[in-house]
Amino acid sequence: MQRLVKPVVRWGVTHGLPRAALLVAARRGDLQARLFVEGATTPTLRLTGLFDEVRAGGPLSRGAFGYLTASHAVVREVLGGNDFRTGIGPAAGVWGRLAQWSAAEYLHPMAPPSLLVTEPPDHTRYRKLVTRVFTVRAVENLRGRTEEIAHELLDALDPAGPVDLVEAYCGLLPVTVIAEILGVPPAQRQRVLTLGTAAAPSLDMGLPWRRFRRVHTALAAFDRWLGEHLEHLRAQPGDNLLSQLVAAREDGVGLTDLELRATAGLVLAAGFETTVNLLGNGIALLHDNPDQLAALRAEPSRWANAVEEVLRVDPPVLLTGRMSARDTEVAGVPVPAGALVTTILAGANHDPAVFADPDRFDVRRTNAREHIAFSAGRHYCLGAALARMEGEVGLRVLFDRFPNLRLTPGATHRDTRILRGYDRLPALLG
Template sequence: MLRVAPAASLKERVVERTAKPAVRWGVSHGLPRLVINRAARQGDLQGRMIATAMSEPYVDQLQPLFDELREHGPLVRGRLSFVTASHAAVKEVLGSNDFGTGLPLPADGPVARLGRWSASDVFNPVSPPSLLVTDPPDHTRYRKLVTRVFSVRAVERMRERTQQVADELLDALDPDRPVDLVTAYCGLLPVTVISEILGVPTGMRQRILELGAAAGASLDLGVSWRQFRAVEAALREFDDWLTGHIEMLRRHPGDNLLSHLIEAQEDGVGLTERELKATAGLVLAAGFETTVNLLGNGIALLRRHPDQLAALLGDPSGWPNAVEEILRFDPPVLLTGRIALRDTEVAGTRVPAGIPVTTVLAGANRDRDVFADPDIFDITRPNARDHISFSSGRHHCLGAQLARMEGEVGLRSLFERFPDLRLEDGAARRQTRILRGYEHLPASLR
């Protein structure tokens, strides 16, 4: 006998599947997209920069706007927020206790209320309790639980295993056949390492990589409705998998970070279920997303500068500094933002409470006050490590040391194995705008 669901149940499902996603998109992307495009058309410098970032995949194409921004001063008031591409001002904002994360919306305003009504319970890297958008004391509590895994000493212990993974991936490549380096190497190396840290089964790693790539646009502002739906679908699948994986580790714990986080929670010391998923999900996604970009960007830069690659092959001691210069010149993350928690000052400019500041990491990395000839790629640059590609302050990237080590091992191993590697036509940058890297990088290995 055919049973008809109660009208109330059907209505609730329509609201959850149709109305709430539409409102989420409108609040998070539709309205900001209108504001950005209008500001850009009216000549607003910040609007022009964001609109250009949404259409131009290479940082070099944004460099004239970074220069123009600095010509207006270290901190510029745009239509949407204050914005800075000054190295000193970026570090000041990111390191100041006068700034926090979050959205610049009145808590009792209509947009904020719509946001709360339409909020999803699915893991999202830009929704609390994600480490990216929480402040002390919660941020401190979450971070302490995972910091020890990513210390300099702990990362060095992982170097040998990372080398083994790189060698295995390179052994699997056919030197006589073209290969997409992003899918066959740049993605699989970091996702394998971070998966082992978190106890992710081998058979799930390729799918995790695909879901991470699909969900990367969740960090962007002003994405289309179609892209938003694809991002939400990827995040929901990832959330469903993560829920099942946590349940499996509860029954069969192992010697991995996620099992330790679960134990801490069960002892009443650590995390709620939502906090556990948010912390584990972000560590897993961030543990490979930026490194995929670092490796791809590094391969492309070194092939475009064969003299510098030759110098590295002749003297491998230069690889650590080369990785720092790659991070400076073509950073995996374009920008980040903060909100003034109280009236304060940055670079001599008053910033009222509740006003956001956009810190352009890629712009700070090209600041002529810090880097001589910043538009030149130079692996011997003495202060390359002064870049801010991993952010700064209390939100400095947890996995920075791991990414550096994987970048060094991954790039050195690839070029030592295939020194005559040649990039072919068909390279494509990612469509994401906050995360910057290659989606495809076709190459011939001989």
């Protein structure tokens, strides 16, 4: 009986009640709540008006559930400052006790020891070990293999028939690359992709009950699979980066089993989830802006900058949150300890104070790399170099191979609030 009750209580405390409160506040016009509601059904490129409303309220505005900012400078200050930490602290009183009693038995990306919600000194130790394995040099060594995989995937497509680019290309390219990096056997890669996609909404707040149950099942299954995979690598280490991570030591100390599963799981899932969105968003932007695609064909050296502009205009992650660790002040606004600050990464990327004509997609933009799509500060994305490389290779190879590619009706966006991208992207390759 308890096994049935716990998930219901967990959903009510962490999703059901917050969802009800946010829906009420959104109807009253609260911008923080509107971002929650509209973000589930509205593509990022159609949220820019809401970002402007947030900025009109000042560099840091007060909402019903904390503070909100779409200012590039303030987002960077909050993400990089020592006055803020990741994660939301445990609730007090009866809600806190209920949350603790109903906590999941499996690893969750928004629960310790995940890198997403740990702080120094633990975060420093985890990140140092992982950084030694996922270096920029290691990523560049993968460029040639990534090109091979891209061509292999495109070779398998029928140029004369319709194709869903998310299913046949955008999803398979990054999952194949990260699976090879982490030593996942080919026969298990589709399972990893399926579980990772099903678990993606776990970053969102306010999930409906049925979706919460699907995410709960996917996370539990992913945790079991990951434990089995790590045991296999311990017994038979291979020439892959996850085997290196299993063996990695800092001052003679490695990751515990729990820390290793949390870190490896995050690296594996994040290694393809956000890149799927980067590729899909980039394909749509270049298709809808043929003048920019023509500029890249005239000057192929601009592909790397084009990826930065895709990340700026339509980033794979909409927002992230921070909790104030102490009484502080941001942009002249007093922020008490324990307050939630929602930093809108996509809003900061469209800040006219930094980017001229910010809603225009321009592959020649000289400061495109100033975007905050990969967050900032000590939680800057570990996989940024890998995502950039895969984005550049994946987009360039696709449009080189199929210069007459045409998107067709039927594209749909994912209904996740945090991770932003296409669920389906039908096309004729031509």
